[in-house]
Amino acid sequence: MSATISLKIALALKMNSLIDAQTAPKRVALHTLGCRLNFSETGSIASGFEQRGYEVVPFGERADVVFINTCTVTDGADSSCRNLIRKAHTSSPEGKIVVAGCYAQMDAPRIAKMQGVDLVLGTTEKYKVFDYLGEADSDQIHIDKTAHFYGAATSTAEGHTRAFLKIQDGCNYVCSFCIIPQARGRSRAISVEAALDEAKKVLDQGFKEIVLTGVNIGEYERSSGERLPDLVAKLVELDGLERLRLSSVEPNTLSDELLDVFASTNKFMPHFHIPMQSGNNEILKQMRRKYDVDFYRKTIEKIMTRFPDAGIGADIIVGFPGEGDEQFMDTYNLAKELALTHFHVFPFSKRKNTTAAKMEDHIQHGVKKERVRSLIALGEAKLSIFAEDQIGSVANVLYERRGKSGAWEGYTPNYVRVFTQSPLDLKNKIVKTQIVSSQNGKTVGELL
Numbered sequence: 502m503s504a505t506i507s508l509k510i511a512l513a514l515k516m517n518s519l520i521d522a523q524t525a526p527k528r529v530a531l532h533t534l535g536c537r538l539n540f541s542e543t544g545s546i547a548s549g550f551e552q553r554g555y556e557v558v559p560f561g562e563r564a565d566v567v568f569i570n571t572c573t574v575t576d577g578a579d580s581s582c583r584n585l586i587r588k589a590h591t592s593s594p595e596g597k598i599v600v601a602g603c604y605a606q607m608d609a610p611r612i613a614k615m616q617g618v619d620l621v622l623g624t625t626e627k628y629k630v631f632d633y634l635g636e637a638d639s640d641q642i643h644i645d646k647t648a649h650f651y652g653a654a655t656s657t658a659e660g661h662t663r664a665f666l667k668i669q670d671g672c673n674y675v676c677s678f679c680i681i682p683q684a685r686g687r688s689r690a691i692s693v694e695a696a697l698d699e700a701k702k703v704l705d706q707g708f709k710e711i712v713l714t715g716v717n718i719g720e721y722e723r724s725s726g727e728r729l730p731d732l733v734a735k736l737v738e739l740d741g742l743e744r745l746r747l748s749s750v751e752p753n754t755l756s757d758e759l760l761d762v763f764a765s766t767n768k769f770m771p772h773f774h775i776p777m778q779s780g781n782n783e784i785l786k787q788m789r790r791k792y793d794v795d796f797y798r799k800t801i802e803k804i805m806t807r808f809p810d811a812g813i814g815a816d817i818i819v820g821f822p823g824e825g826d827e828q829f830m831d832t833y834n835l836a837k838e839l840a841l842t843h844f845h846v847f848p849f850s851k852r853k854n855t856t857a858a859k860m861e862d863h864i865q866h867g868v869k870k871e872r873v874r875s876l877i878a879l880g881e882a883k884l885s886i887f888a889e890d891q892i893g894s895v896a897n898v899l900y901e902r903r904g905k906s907g908a909w910e911g912y913t914p915n916y917v918r919v920f921t922q923s924p925l926d927l928k929n930k931i932v933k934t935q936i937v938s939s940q941n942g943k944t945v946g947e948l949l
């Protein structure tokens with residue numbers, strides 16, 4: 502081949518790649534840290550990118566825009582956010598990096614100084630990411646301290662077959678360890694009508710399951726002036742909705758009436774998440790929680806009366822200031838005694854500007870670590886027993902994805918993760934499945 506022909510081919514290839522670069526859709530990679538609410542919000546923002554012609558690519562791939570929705574619930578969450586920003590800059594050195602959400606709201610100047618960060622958007626400003634990306638000379642930091650509500654329904658971009666529907670945001674409580682009210686502001690909520698409209702949109706997209714989310718859903722009524730039982734009763738009437746779940750609910754807000762509405766429909770999935778935080782009354786008081794041990798116990802019992810097969814998750818904080826061995830054992834024993842199945846254990850983390858950070862008697866790191874380890878071990882043992890109890894039963898499993906092992910993975914109504922081999926395409930299908938075994942935390946099903 503002559504040198505001239507080689508040069509022409511090289512030029513043609515370069516032109517093609519330039520044309521491809523100009524015509525190919527822009528790529529956006531999104532990553533979420535933290536709670537279900539954050540996942541719901543990222544889903545909504547991902548939909549916004551898709552509507553504007555972006556292709557959503559996995560985080561870690563080269564992208565034109567990298568959007569990181571952050572969390573600030575612990576020191577660990579903050580440092581995970583900073584690691585993700587570094588990772589984003591490595592994978593997309595030319596891309597615009599947007600850091601948004603709770604950690605962005607609380608620590609914007611530090612984040613803005615990190616290499617590669619183009620935009621820092623607070624908890625409400627994150628919804629305006631499209632405007633800021635379009636402004637050539639936008640400021641780097643946008644933090645709004647007033648509390649607006651932005652409703653959010655997820656898209657398929659996060660890979661879930663569940664749609665997370667945000668009905669409430671912010672919190673008016675003053676739990677002494679919690680930074681969230683400072684990051685997300687006062688409680689506010691979407692109207693019943695708006696929530697139904699959002700729900701219809703995700704059902705039209707083909708979702709069969711909706712998870713109602715918020716920071717403190719139990720505050721729905723006080724924040725919207727409308728009633729959560731009414732919202733639930735109307736939601737389950739919607740065509741296309743087959744399963745409804747509720748994310749975390751404070752024990753003091755889980756009313757009998759709400760439980761009765763859940764019990765009156767077979768669309769509600771018997772799966773709850775009721776933060777416990779501590780099993781010791783003095784620590785609960787210091788935490789400024791709005792219940793005591795007895796109330797928490799009764800809450801779990803009233804769930805079990807209506808839903809004997811319920812899966813029940815609980816957040817537990819260990820190593821709160823002043824938590825001695827005795828107080829910790831109260832927590833351990835309560836967690837062991839009650840019908841809790843999914844533990845979410847966190848070591849107490851000192852958050853600046855919270856009451857608990859200023860308390861005395863902080864617990865040594867090593868002690869916290871050991872307490873976390875023992876509670877996690879208890880939680881794993883309880884979850885195993887719960888899953889083993891289901892062997893032989895038949896459950897309607899909503900399958901999400903085919904995993905690396907080739908098995909389809911999905912959840913039973915009471916939130917046991919099931920692995921099922923099948924040549925069929927089960928994505929987003931609800932299929933009757935027999936639970937055949939459960940060992941080492943892996944529950945296996947067979948299609949009926």
Ligand code: SF4
Binds near residue numbers: 676680681682717
């Ligand atoms: S209820 Fe307490 S822990 Fe939950 S967000 Fe509100 S202040 Fe934080």
